[in-house]
Amino acid sequence: MLGHLAPDRAPKSAMLIAVVALLLSAGAPSNPATAAGASFSQATTAGGTFTGAWVGPCCVGIANANPLIAGGDQHFLSKIYEPLVTYSIDKTTGGYGPTVPALATDWTTSTDGLTWTFHLQPNVTWQDGSPFTADDVIFTLTLCESPSVGCVYGGGISNITGAADVKNGKSTTLAGVAAPDPQTVTITTDTPNAAMLDALSVIWIVQKKSLSSIPIDQITKSPYWTTPGQAVGTGPFKITNYVDGQFMELSRYDGYWRGKPVLDKIVRREFKDPATALLAFDKGEIDFTYLTADEVNREQGNANAKIIAGPSQVDNTIVFNPLVNPAFGNKLFKQAMEFAIDRKSIITNLYNGKGTALPCLFGNPAYVAPDTEMYDYNVDKAKALLQQSGVNVSSLPTSR
Numbered sequence: 001m002l003g004h005l006a007p008d009r010a011p012k013s014a015m016l017i018a019v020v021a022l023l024l025s026a027g028a029p030s031n032p033a034t035a036a037g038a039s040f041s042q043a044t045t046a047g048g049t050f051t052g053a054w055v056g057p058c059c060v061g062i063a064n065a066n067p068l069i070a071g072g073d074q075h076f077l078s079k080i081y082e083p084l085v086t087y088s089i090d091k092t093t094g095g096y097g098p099t100v101p102a103l104a105t106d107w108t109t110s111t112d113g114l115t116w117t118f119h120l121q122p123n124v125t126w127q128d129g130s131p132f133t134a135d136d137v138i139f140t141l142t143l144c145e146s147p148s149v150g151c152v153y154g155g156g157i158s159n160i161t162g163a164a165d166v167k168n169g170k171s172t173t174l175a176g177v178a179a180p181d182p183q184t185v186t187i188t189t190d191t192p193n194a195a196m197l198d199a200l201s202v203i204w205i206v207q208k209k210s211l212s213s214i215p216i217d218q219i220t221k222s223p224y225w226t227t228p229g230q231a232v233g234t235g236p237f238k239i240t241n242y243v244d245g246q247f248m249e250l251s252r253y254d255g256y257w258r259g260k261p262v263l264d265k266i267v268r269r270e271f272k273d274p275a276t277a278l279l280a281f282d283k284g285e286i287d288f289t290y291l292t293a294d295e296v297n298r299e300q301g302n303a304n305a306k307i308i309a310g311p312s313q314v315d316n317t318i319v320f321n322p323l324v325n326p327a328f329g330n331k332l333f334k335q336a337m338e339f340a341i342d343r344k345s346i347i348t349n350l351y352n353g354k355g356t357a358l359p360c361l362f363g364n365p366a367y368v369a370p371d372t373e374m375y376d377y378n379v380d381k382a383k384a385l386l387q388q389s390g391v392n393v394s395s396l397p398t399s400r
Contacts, residue, residue, distance in 0.1 A: 049265040052288035053277035065225040065239070065248065067204035068143060068151045074202065076268050079250055081204035081233035084118055084137065084185075085197050099197045103132065103205055103234060104185075113192030118185045124257040126207050127232040134179035139208035141187075142166060142174040148217040156199025159189045172216075198367070207232055236261040245270060281305070293351040309354065317361060325396060332389035338375035339382035 054076065067074060067081045084104040088097035104118040124132040144151035145158065145166040157163065162175030176188040193199070210232060214222050224230050226242045236258070237250035247269045252261040269286060271277035277289040282302070291299060291307070299305050318337075322329030343357040359372040386393070 046262055047264050049267060050263050050288070051267040051269060051286045053271050053280065053286050053290065054268050055271050055274050055277050055290050065231065065242075066220060066222075067206065067233075068140075068149060069220060071152055074204065076248075077204065078235065079237040079266060080231070080235045080239065081206065082235050083203055083205065084200045086201050099201065102201075103137075107197075113194075114189050116187040116189075116196055118187070120183045120185065121257060122183065124234050125255055126209075126234055127238040127253050127255070128207075128210070129255065130207075130209060131182075132205075132234050133182040134185045135182070136205055136208045137185045138174065138177045138179060139212065140203065140205045141177050142172070143206070143211075143216070143219065144203060145174060146172075146216055149220055151203075153199060153202045156195060157187075157193075157203070159191050159193055161188045161190050195367075205234065237266055240265075293354045296352065296354065315358060315361065327389075327391045327396060330389050330391055332385045333391045335375070336382045336385035336389060339378045339385065341375075342377040344377065 054073075065073070065077065067077045070077055082102050084102055085099050085107070086102040088100045090097040101121070103121055103124060105121050107116060107118045109116055118137075120132070120134060120137070126132055141157060141160070143149050144154040145160070145163045147167055147169060158167070160174060160176040162171060162173065162177075165171040166174055176190075178186045178188075180186060187196070189196070210230065211219060211224065214224060226239065226244075226248070228239045228241060231239050234257070236253055236256040238253050239248065240251040241247075241249035247267055250266045250268075252264055254260050269277075269280070271280070271289075274290060274292050274295065277286070278291065278295060278299075280286050281289045284304075296307060299307060320328035320334060320337075327333055347353060347355040347357065357374065358368075359374040360368055362368050
């Protein structure tokens with residue numbers, strides 16, 4: 001795995017432009033990367049509607065309202081659904097801070113690292129008024145391991161006891177997850193999972209009562225997720241209007257367990273490209289959009305816009321698969337590729353300095369060992385290591 005470049009990004013409330021996330025890592029071009037969604041709780045006056053842009057093709061689009069399969073769309077869906085735990089925000093860097101409670105109040109781990117115990121927040125209700133319980137957590141985690149669901153983040157909890165049986169169709173019950181009482185969930189794994197909290201932070205809990213009547217092989221693409229009055233979460237906003245390919249409207253849920261939301265509504269409009277979204281912003285049609293690095297200078301002179309930059313936790317990378325070619329598992333070859341990439345030049349010339357070189361895949365510094373080496377650009381070292389590796393470059397497959 002080669003080194004990474006992390007883009008700058010930005011959240012804000014009304015009339016905000018977020019600096020995005022066009023990233024290149026180790027010389028591999030990619031689609032625009034979406035920054036995390038704006039923090040709608042920052043509004044200073046009560047009421048009103050906040051309208052933001054969602055720009056393709058980096059994300060699936062608003063039709064992808066199922067939090068189990070959503071990628072970048074999760075940032076918007078986090079206003080509807082919530083995980084057991086989440087990350088705090090470092091007020092100095094704008095990046096991730098320590099893990100903090102969400103639907104779980106606290107958690108403990110057994111001395112052997114195999115059993116996690118989570119106590120749930122009391123008095124949490126779904127948006128239909130019914131109580132949130134441990135059964136909802138068990139139901140969600142089981143869905144994540146079910147092969148017909150295709151949960152994006154199911155791999156992070158795949159060492160839960162019994163997960164392999166669910167994934168292989170041998171069982172419909174996730175043996176390693178239990179509910180000693182309605183407010184407690186235990187998770188037992190076959191091996192210690194140091195990244196358990198990280199994995200659970202991106203698994204949005206869904207309601208067992210409303211989804212259990214849908215055949216499991218139909219849940220993924222069910223109209224349930226975009227139907228107002230059917231799709232319910234525990235979050236501060238609920239779906240009240242939806243037009244495929246155009247917009248999704250969320251209205252506040254007054255029974256939200258953290259307190260009544262400040263805004264009345266949040267509207268997510270879908271745009272096919274950043275330029276069209278920016279035009280809508282300049283016309284005053286939307287309050288928030290994403291910028292490419294090239295568009296930042298243009299908007300610097302917009303008196304109605306505020307540009308905020310910060311770590312996006314989004315990166316692009318090249319990953320070598322030794323199953324495709326054994327040479328990709330050659331340590332000297334991979335080190336040669338590291339030295340061959342001029343990351344500083346990429347950041348300066350392609351992204352106007354709006355990026356940061358990283359030593360590994362993780363944007364969250366909590367997961368980066370302090371002795372992780374950053375490879376500087378050095379053509380001579382790259383050539384020497386490539387020769388030592390014995391790899392015939394002309395025999396390698398190409399990727400575009």
